[in-house]
C-alpha cells in the first residue's frame with residue numbers, strides 16, 4: 001500500500017491510510033447509499049472513498065483545521081457530514097444508524113504521556129486509560145451499528161528506539177473485542193515501509209452481532 005497524493009505543506013505529518021484500502025472494504029461490506037462512520041476522520045480518506053463509491057459517510061475529527069480541509073475536498077452535501085467533535089462523546093452526537101465503520105485511530109506507546117484523544121495537546125492518564133477510552137468509544141459505536149454491521153480498525157504494533165515494543169494492535173483487538181465480535185486480522189503490507197519499525201499493519205475486523213457485553217467505564 002502507498003499514499004497516492006501529497007497533503008498541503010501546512011500539514012507536515014501524513015497519517016493517512018490509502019484510499020484503495022478503504023475502497024476494498026467498502027466494496028466488501030457496504031452497498032450504494034449505505035451510511036459509513038469514521039470516528040477518527042483525519043484527512044478524510046474514508047469520506048473521499050465513500051463519495052467516489054456513492055456511499056454516505058460521517059467523519060468525526062477533533063482537529064478543526066483537518067475538518068475544514070476535508071470539507072473543502074468533498075461535494076457540499078457530503079461536507080455537511082463532517083463533524084468537528086470528540087469521539088469519546090460519540091453517543092451524544094445524535095448520529096443515525098450506521099452500516100459500516102472504518103478508521104485508523106491515533107496511536108499511543110505504552111510509555112507515552114500525551115493524550116492521543118486530544119491530538120496530543122494534553123497529558124493523558126497512561127496507556128491503560130487510552131485502551132479503556134478506545135473500548136468506551138467502540139461500546140458507544142456498537143449502539144449505533146445496524147445488526148450484522150462490520151467495523152474495521154487499521155492499526156500497527158510499535159517498535160520504540162530503546163528496543164522495546166508496544167503491542168498496540170494486539171491490545172486494541174483485545175479491548176474492542178469486549179464490545180464487538182472479533183472476526184480476525186488482515187495483514188496490510190506497505191511499500192517501501194510503514195512506520196514504527198514495521199513494513200506492515202493490520203486491519204482488525206469486527207462484527208456487531210448484538211450479543212457483546214456493552215460496558216462503559218472510565
Ligand SMILES: C[S@@+](CC[C@H](N)C(=O)[O-])C[C@H]1O[C@@H](n2cnc3c(N)ncnc32)[C@H](O)[C@@H]1O
Nearest residue numbers: 016017040042043044045061062086087106117
Ligand atoms: C491516524 S489519524 C486518521 C487518518 C485517516 N485515516 C486518514 O486517512 O486521513 C487519527 C485522527 O484522529 C483524530 N482524533 C484524535 N482524537 C480524536 C477524538 N477524541 N475524536 C475525534 N478525532 C480524534 C486525530 O486528530 C487524527 O486526525
